[in-house]
Amino acid sequence: MAVEGRGKEAAVLSGNVPQTSLFLLPVSLSLEVSVGKAATIYAVNGTEILLPCTFSSCFGFENLRFWWSYNNTDTFKILIDGTVKNEKSNPKVKLKNDDRITLEGSTKEKVNNISILLKDVEFMDTGIYTCHVRNPKEYNLQHQAAIFLQVVDKLEEVDNTVTVIILAVVGGVIGLLVFILLLKKLITFILKKTREKKKECLVSSSGNDNTENGLPGSKAEDKPPTKV
Structure with missing residues (x-):
């Protein structure tokens, strides 16, 4: 074979x-x-x-x-x-x-x-x-x-006006979509940073309240006991 x-x-x-x-x-x-x-x-x-x-x-x-x-x-x-x-x-x-x-x-x-x-x-x-x-x-x-x-008799000239308009519209739509996506990412980034700052403020504010109310770790623990 x-x-x-x-x-x-x-x-x-x-x-x-x-x-x-x-x-x-x-x-x-x-x-x-x-x-x-x-x-x-x-x-x-x-x-x-x-x-x-x-x-x-x-x-x-x-x-x-x-x-x-x-x-x-x-x-x-x-x-x-x-x-x-x-x-x-x-x-x-x-x-x-x-x-x-x-x-x-x-x-x-x-x-x-x-x-x-x-x-x-x-x-x-x-x-x-x-x-x-x-x-x-x-x-x-x-x-x-x-x-x-x-x-x-003669070669017909191709009118590209409609084609140019269509390409311009399609390009504009694509550009708008890209702009919207970038804007969305920017807004999301700003909101994220804003939320992080709010959390930091809340944590800081909570620590100050605990100090004033004499909770563990606050300045109230340093006061001497009351004599009977």
Whole structure:
């Protein structure tokens, strides 16, 4: 059993993993493609926009294929198709169906960037852009990620007035609560000191009364007994 386990480990490290075993491995160890956290990006008509895409694979890659596709309600087409030979090679374009597109990809610093730049965007460019990657080293395992591009006349300026007001109100409330807590502690401290002073006064006053009334420990004990 130990020999068999070492054999499987060696197969994984060498990349010679059976296809059935590949899908039993954690997803984090297989091919991943990302277009960033934003599901939608906006571009002003007539400008240019960068469509981001990166990939990663813990198994490495050889002759990796990537392509971008465009899709809306009426059209589906491949925009660009290319390959990446290995980790030391930059992506190369083999097919491009739109002259406005430029590959901005690079494998420098192990970023594995296959982003594209779309110039002179038009309203008809609005749609879903999907970045596809296929890795022969992982038995042609394929993964993709999509981003929605919305072309607009102009970018709307975000009015932060309401946000500023809300933050000011929240900050004021928090500040007031902190002030109340500090004031409460100060009042408690003053009351405590006042009670301590009152106790001292009462003890002192009680001692004086005992002296005058001739109780034990008072000056009355010093008087000589009355002669009969």
